[in-house]
Amino acid sequence: MKLANLLVELQVEELPPKALKKLGESFAATLFERLQAQGLTTPDTQARGFASPRRLGLLLSAVRSQAAEQAQSQKLMPVSVGLDAQGQPSAALLKKLQALGADATTVAGLRQAPDGKAPALFYDRVVPGVYLAEGLQLALNEALARLPIPKLMGYQLHQGCALPGWSTVHFVRPAHSLVALHGEHVVAVQALGLTAGRSTVGHRFEASAPVLHISEADAYEHTLRTQGAVIPNFDQRSRDMVHQLQQAARSLGLRLALPAAALDDAHQEAALMQDELVQEVTALVERPKVLVCSFDAAFLAVPQECLILTMKANQKYFPLTDAQGRLANRFLVVSNIQPADASAIIEGNERVVRPRLADAQFFYDQDRKKPLESRVPQLAKVVYHNKLGTQGERVERVRALARAIGQQLGGDVLAKKADTAAKLAKADLLTDMVGEFPELQGIMGGYYARHDGLGEDIADAIEDHYKPRFAGDELPRNEVGLVVALADKLETLVGMFGIGNLPTGDKDPFALRRHALGVIRMLVEKDLPVNALRLIQLACSGTAIWPDGWRQTVGLGQSPFVPVSDAVESFFYDRLAGSLRDQGYSAQEVDAVLALKPQRLGEVPKRLAAARAFAALPEAAALAAANKRIGNILKKAQEVDAHVSEALLKEPVEQALYAALKATVPAANAQFEAGDYTDSLQTLAALRAPVDAFFEGVMVNADALDLRLNRQGLLKMLHQAMNRVADLSRLAT
DSSP: OOEEEEEEEEEESOOOHHHHHHHHHHHHHHHHHHHHHTTOBOTTOOEEEEEETTEEEEEEEEEESBOOOEEEEEEEEEHHHHBOTTSOBOHHHHHHHHHTTOOGGGGGGOEEEEETTEEEEEEEEEEOOOBHHHHHHHHHHHHHHTOOOSSOEEEEEOTTSSSSSSEEEEESSOEEEEEEEETTEEOOOEETTEEOBSEEOOOTTTOSSSSEEOOSGGGHHHHHHHTSOOOOOHHHHHHHHHHHHHHHHHHTTOEESSGGGGSOHHHHHHHHHTOHHHHHHHTTOSSOEEEEEEOOGGGGGSOHHHHHHIIIIIHOOEEEEOTTSOEEEEEEEEESOOOSOOHHHHHHHHHHHHHHHHHHHHHHHHHTTSOHHHHGGGGGGSEEETTTEEHHHHHHHHHHHHHHHHHHHHHHHHHHHHHHHHHHTTGGGGSHHHHHOGGGTTHHHHHHHHHTTOOHHHHHHHHHTTOOOSTTOOOOSSHHHHHHHHHHHHHHHHHHHHTTOOOBTTBOTTOHHHHHHHHHHHHHHTTOSSOHHHHHHHHHSTTSOOOHHHHTOOSBTTBTTSOHHHHHHHHHHHHHHHHHHHTTOOHHHHHHHHTTOOSOGGGHHHHHHHHHHHHTSTTHHHHHHHHHHHHHHHHHSSOOOSOOOGGGOOSHHHHHHHHHHHHHHHHHHHHHHTTOHHHHHHHHGGGHHHHHHHHHHOOSSOSSHHHHHHHHHHHHHHHHHHTSSSOGGGGOO
């Protein structure tokens, strides 16, 4: 058995750039897993994957030429079935052995061992390990079959390939060569009609030779770098490109117009490598070369979001901003060739970007010729959803809801501003700029509202009403924006739930999870003084103008008696629970607080902090257990009134508990009403001793009805007092 490094490379035509990273990771991971499962790797085997525009590959260290032998023991059948009274093999046993490649001579070596109620025959043997060629062929077949290919294409193989005659092969792109080397030796495997060898190709224009010969597995990456002008490892190529981008930006006193560029130096490089544009450009080049270009400064009069988007989305360029985030008229391009004189490349890219920026300027100028309000009536002709009407009808629903929420939060003034912003929030959908770049919806509405003289609060609200658009996104900047954003998201949730368009598994085409989390974040982080259930009910009620198709749907799926508002509320609390667990709160803490369904969501963080502080107290475990016991007692009892007659308190321990409640609960309630949840629970911790003594010295369910009801009333008082912040029984282990 020989140990050597193993190289596998599949050379193809240009792979789809947005899928390249996943294709490379899948190819490498599956090959490694399947070789490992067959015993061809060692505990010390290390993997290095390769993915460039024209190749997928993997280098594995310490791979065996043949897997180790394996001892196998296989149960055949009960002894009574396999052997007759004289110990001779039955026909069934001989047939079974023949199927396993053995014969009658093996019978004497069969092992008899207990198996349940009766002894059985076992066939023990040593199986030779799989050879590398056979194991790699199986692994390669599975790796190709499991590739997350976005779309297959068919192409013809010519007669010189491994498959006879002309054959059609289906793969992501036509494959041209296969390399499989174990050390310096070629491994005899085939894939996609190709037979493995040691030849590959380098850069289309800059390789030192049309065909590169790989002498051994370890020489692969060095050969491609030095002779092929290719950096085959995706992450290394991305790191080199990011380093060049950073250096070029700093040399100009600017920074990349990417979110990760705002991070400190220690975290910036890693975050930039995860950026979507960086990964796409990495997948387009085999050896990156960053060049600095510029455009006419006159284009900076166009909103910078438009210019940045057209450069990134259409041209795959990297715009630059100054320290204040203002767009500069310089940008970076990543070239796939490295000529001595790059002026032609720079001039070509500057020439190409000019008409794109001119288009953006034209759209912007044309859009400003019509005020936003003039576009609103046209929304009545735009279908939003066949069961929910037009965008115009939707705008009216959002307006009604925004007025109601604004009235609660700020009275008539806020309600009026929210109504104006909600009326105009979707008008930019009909502009040329948003028609060309849908990602700018809301943003352009804000620019056009300022141009129309509507004021910053209305303009900001129009721009911000889609926020938060993603996890970690900022919230709307002002109250008007918060109100319209809440109304917009609640209308979407209630509308889609009403017609049964719910998220399923990992599918959420209407982003309802994101909308729910957005509402939650606004209510929690802004600590808005509104009731979450009341907001949902407002959205479901006649406050909004719902079409008949929606109103006919009184429930969801097969549960027609579940109101939409209840379903949306449950969805909210499920999303909130998941979000809190992601923030580091334990499942017990989250469960204890959300079991009470607090309607002022801004209080939830304080309640969680109080539950955590209470759980750390020495009295917590006993009180949580007692609380659970009290809950079970009250659940079994009929309706219990939280009333106590002192005359019926016969035992000293129940008298002591009642006295402790009278002494403790008023202070705890005052602290609760003041929002001091942690202090409230810590005040109640003093009840541990009288509670323990009560359960040790009193039979709650006494035979006498009056005593039993009185003691249950005492426990009801205790239960109500202790469960205002959280359901403490959920903290019991």
